[in-house]
Each structure stands twice: as structure tokens, then as C-alpha cells.
Amino acid sequence: MITNYPQQIWKEHNAIRPPAVFVLLAIMLLVGVYFGSSVLFGRSDVSVGLFVLISAIALRGLVTDYPHKVLGLCNGVTLARAALTAILAGAVFVPEFDRWAIFVIAFVAFAMDGLDGWLARKADLSSAFGARFDMEVDAVLSALLATILLMSGRVGPEVLLLGFMRYGFVALSFLVPRLKADLPPSFRRKAVCVIQIATLLMLLCPLTPTALLVPATLSAALLLVWSFAVDARWLLRMPE
Numbered sequence: 001m002i003t004n005y006p007q008q009i010w011k012e013h014n015a016i017r018p019p020a021v022f023v024l025l026a027i028m029l030l031v032g033v034y035f036g037s038s039v040l041f042g043r044s045d046v047s048v049g050l051f052v053l054i055s056a057i058a059l060r061g062l063v064t065d066y067p068h069k070v071l072g073l074c075n076g077v078t079l080a081r082a083a084l085t086a087i088l089a090g091a092v093f094v095p096e097f098d099r100w101a102i103f104v105i106a107f108v109a110f111a112m113d114g115l116d117g118w119l120a121r122k123a124d125l126s127s128a129f130g131a132r133f134d135m136e137v138d139a140v141l142s143a144l145l146a147t148i149l150l151m152s153g154r155v156g157p158e159v160l161l162l163g164f165m166r167y168g169f170v171a172l173s174f175l176v177p178r179l180k181a182d183l184p185p186s187f188r189r190k191a192v193c194v195i196q197i198a199t200l201l202m203l204l205c206p207l208t209p210t211a212l213l214v215p216a217t218l219s220a221a222l223l224l225v226w227s228f229a230v231d232a233r234w235l236l237r238m239p240e
Contacts, residue, residue, distance in 0.1 A: 017069065017070060022075070036105075051086035054136075062075075084109040088105060099152075110201060113138065142163045143166075154203065179232060
């Protein structure tokens with residue numbers, strides 16, 4: 001009886017634990033975002049603002065749609081990825097920045113992708129919220145990397161296809177409501193997303209030869225357009 005008492009207390013009170021832990025972790029990461037962006041870019045307003053926005057949207061989803069009674073390390077990893085991504089936002093608004101530092105931060109954020117899903121499956125904490133949170137962090141990371149590359153003049157506007165295809169698809173769904181339906185899990189979609197962000201990282205890497213920039217961008221962009229076209233075709237063929 002005494003042994004089971006702490007577990008009983010946990011079960012009675014852990015319903016409020018995921019949001020509370022999420023907020024605490026977000027505050028801790030916010031400090032890192034502030035100092036990281038201040039050191040790298042001499043300003044922190046954009047990075048802090050973006051991280052607060054991502055955290056607030058995620059917290060809303062956590063409160064309304066999260067089915068588990070513990071937050072799990074998996075969602076903590078995704079939030080940490082969001083913090084690293086938010087730091088990168090400062091590079092969009094400064095004329096000069098350390099490209100190696102940006103590349104390393106982006107690479108770490110990318111390398112952590114997949115870890116959250118593995119942790120969720122291992123702890124039996126998989127959820128639609130976690131999958132959506134991870135996907136949206138990937139989308140923000142892609143958009144920021146594409147914008148940074150465009151602002152640097154390293155590549156042309158075609159790189160925006162790699163960064164904003166997801167948001168273009170969402171915008172199109174308001175005109176074509178059938179595109180708002182849920183898609184089934186797809187290895188193809190996950191693989192293309194990995195290729196998309198890996199290509200953006202390659203374009204950002206200072207060691208990448210200039211001659212590879214345009215071919216790599218166009219190849220990845222065409223692959224991404226094809227993947228979205230496959231999904232759009234599947235959704236449009238679904239019975240109403």
C-alpha cells in the first residue's frame with residue numbers, strides 16, 4: 001500500500017502535468033534562445049518572438065489534443081528543435097553572420113529530427129499532436145533556411161520552393177477545401193522531407209561547390225513538387 005501510494009498520487013494529479021512541464025521547459029529554452037541569438041546576431045527580439053509563438057501554438061494543441069498523461073522526452077526534444085530553429089530566425093535580419101555557426105545549429109536541429117519519433121514509440125507516447133508538432137517545426141526550419149539562403153545571395157528565388165511549399169499547400173487548401181483532409185502516413189513523404197532539409201543544409205554549407213548549388217536546388221524542388229502533387233491527387237480523388 002505504501003509502495004503504491006506515490007503512483008496513486010501521480011495518477012490523480014498528472015492530468016495537469018504535461019502542460020505544466022511544457023511551459024517550464026519552454027521558459028528554460030527561451031533563456032537559451034535569448035542568449036544564443038544575442039551572441040550570434042546582436043539582437044534577440046525576432047528569435048524570442050518566434051519561439052514564444054511556436055510554444056504558444058504547441059501548448060494550445062497540447063492542452064486540447066494530447067491524449068497522454070505525461071509529456072515525454074519526445075515532445076521535449078521537438079521543443080528543443082523549435083528553440084534551435086528560432087535562433088536561426090535572427091540571421092534573416094542581419095547583413096552579416098557566421099555561416100558556420102548557422103550551419104551547425106541547423107544541422108543539429110535536423111539531426112534531432114527522428115529522435116523525437118523514436119522516443120515516442122519507445123515510451124508508447126505516440127500521438128497526432130507529437131507528429132504535427134514535429135512536422136510544423138520542420139516546416140519552419142525549411143522556411144527559415146530558404147530565406148537565409150535567398151537573403152545571402154548564395155542561390156536564387158527557386159530555393160523558396162524548398163522552404164515554402166508546405167505553406168503554399170496550406171494556402172491552396174483554403175481555395176480547395178478537399179486538400180484539408182488528413183493524409184495517411186507515407187514513407188515517401190518522410191523521405192522527401194529529409195531530402196528537402198538535407199539539400200537546404202548542403203546549400204548553406206560553406207564547403208559546397210558553387211557549381212552544385214543550382215542543380216541541387218532544382219532537383220530537390222522538383223522532387224518536392226512531385227511529392228505534394230501525389231498527395232494533392234490522392235486527396236482530390238477521395239470521395240466527398
